[in-house]
Amino acid sequence: MPESLPGFDVWLANDGGSYISPSFQVKNIAGLPDGHVQFTSDASNYSTAIIGNASLAWIKEVAGKGQPFFAYIAPKAAHEPFNPAPWYRDHWDPSWPSQEPRPQNWNCSAESRQNHHGNIASQPMITEEAAEIVTGVFKNRWRTLMSVDDLIADVFSALETQGVLDNTYIFFSSDHGFQLGQFNILMDKRHTYEWDTKIHLVARGPGIEAGSSFAAPSTQVDIAPTILGLAGLEAPETMDGKSVVPFLLSSRSEVLASLLPSTRQHLQGLGDLTDYAAKWRQEVFIEYYYNDYNSKCVTHKECGSQRNDYPNSDSNCVDLASNSKCWCNHNTAQEPDCYPTETSANNFAALRTFTVEGANHLLYAEFQPGDQAESNIDFKKADFTELFDVQNDPWEMNNLANDPAFVPVRTKLHKKLHAWLACSGSSCA
Template sequence: ETHVPPGWDEWYGISGNFLSSTLNENGHMVNYDPDQYHTDDVLAGKASDYIERTAGADPPFFATDRPFLMWLGTKAPHQPATPAPRHEDTLEDVELPRPPSFNEKDVRDKPRWVQDNPPLSPDQVAYMDELHRKRLQSMMAVDDMVGDLFDALRESGELDNTYVFFTSDNGFHLGQHRLGAGKWTAYEEDIRVPLVVRGPGVPEGEKLPHMVLNNDLAPTFADLAGTDPPKFVDGRSLAPLLDETPTPEEEWRQRFLVEAVAERDSVPRPPFVNESQVRPLLTGDPLPRDWRLTSAGRADSSEEWGRPWLKALRTEDHLFVEYKTGEHELYDLQKDPYQLDNLYDRAPEGLLKRLNSQLDSLRQCEAQDCRTAEAAE
């Protein structure tokens, strides 16, 4: 718990839940009173304090030739999604969105692990609404955090000299395709995340259609800091997209790889069957031992742990998925953005051959070869 990864000047690691948390503060465990502190408020205070402290140093780090990097990962909106006390009574009338994929009516063309899910019951939907509200409530502390950080940067005089990236490491499904709460699929709900960038020269209010990935962040930060990433890095710098003349979309990434690995007792399962299975998501109590098991993703032996239970190719037009069971999914994302109609069994042979070839290339590549495979026709 007291480990501090190499390379960081200051380190504050969460050990605990939203309330009653313990922080690893540069190798020392510090407890915070749950009656007074919310984890994300503590992190916000640490971040703002760092900016204020170092801006007031002699000389301030802003005046040196070494750009600074702050990585701030919040607890929200992870389960049990406990909001800060000041936000507990907000958003009471908010409901979970019901897109066409929510509680999907006909899943007969889906893989078996999806077909195994019965339609969601009214009680299950009510629990999902509750979890959705709690997740939004917990994110209000993150909204406050962003405001605090911008205030600290503004007061230091460095807001307009700082790039700010706001993103997430994964998406989340909640009721789509009859699935419960999770993030282990190749469906759009799980693989799409927000990415908002503010900084010097970044046009205000622009929205780009380019495919960008989380593995682009490291080479981007290196590029903006004026250094080169290691040769083994797969991603690409986003810097060419951050000015008035971004790289044309046709000259950018055209496809990417999606994988989910099998872990012991940690893969998707059909949705919540009863209160005992959903209530822990709202309270933080231990989950039932088998709550995530499915026939598709379960690692039946130690040899399977860490191996992909699905591999998928995402392009501008298609999502192509191959499961370890031999099942497949193929969706036309232009005509079917909610992924309701699996085309695999009636797709042209030439299309399947091309998608298979592109998927194999991305699964076997590394570094520059991956960037080439993502862009090649």
């Protein structure tokens, strides 16, 4: 991290780091020296706890001074290797499911996957050993979130104690979806499908009515202009995304009258809000470029090296009491006991539509093989197309790209997709 970052006064940051014995780059955190800090494997140094404690101390300090503030709190959970805090290692509530959801595309046949791109069509069947690891990953991911729940509860408590809860906006979201066995990929999140791309957004604050929701399609690129708008600041022309503030807030006049001055200023700057909503995008653009094979192996000879010493270090195992039932990452082509997350065929530009003349709720994707690090991939040489009717085929088993009935829609979506590829900043819809 640099010595200074415009707009940021304090940070505790890393590149994702570890759950156990984590390290951070530190700036202006009370009780810690600036620079690189390596924590020991003491149970109290679980990464979510460190991030939470530092965040709470800072919030209490700035709120106690009456300062406006912005805190971005991002725990590692629930990322690989899915290691919960030692005190939650074996926790499982009796009301929770005994295994991950297993819809029709979980461990589905090779025949059912043939009209899908890249490694989806060639993925092996999930073995009994692999299925056991998938279920263990599912459970340990939930267990990592127990500490996130604790952090969220403590943030709310701190805001309430400082008397600022009712004039603070809180957003809770994630950076991607996840898959556990869908299309026979054991775990990860690199594909265009719903379970990888859809994420939640839960918000609370002045003018947001409890239990309300909005249907306008939005993505993470809209978060930054939304936060700037709530603070009464104008988003730069070069910033992707648009403010969702008009969709978040109640339209009742008595609610609008009680908003913070900065928020009212932002709404006024957007002009006629009915017109603003009418011009909102009707589809979400998704773009991804191949990273690596990242095969997940379950009995491979290299997996033994991942049986690390939890709770003293991170472990790629689902039985953390004995550091057993492990997986490993193997960055080569498919092997008999490995399940590749992706191949170099997995470069895609896609549209998730909500309203299209002739059909609603479609996923349209074009794929071009290659490695962006070696040559430019512009999707002008796409060699595979997928089109799914998400409303009637939620698990995306039936690729309609070559269905004659969908040719007009496909032609329209192709044109829209390449318009999105060419846009940038405020020129995007």
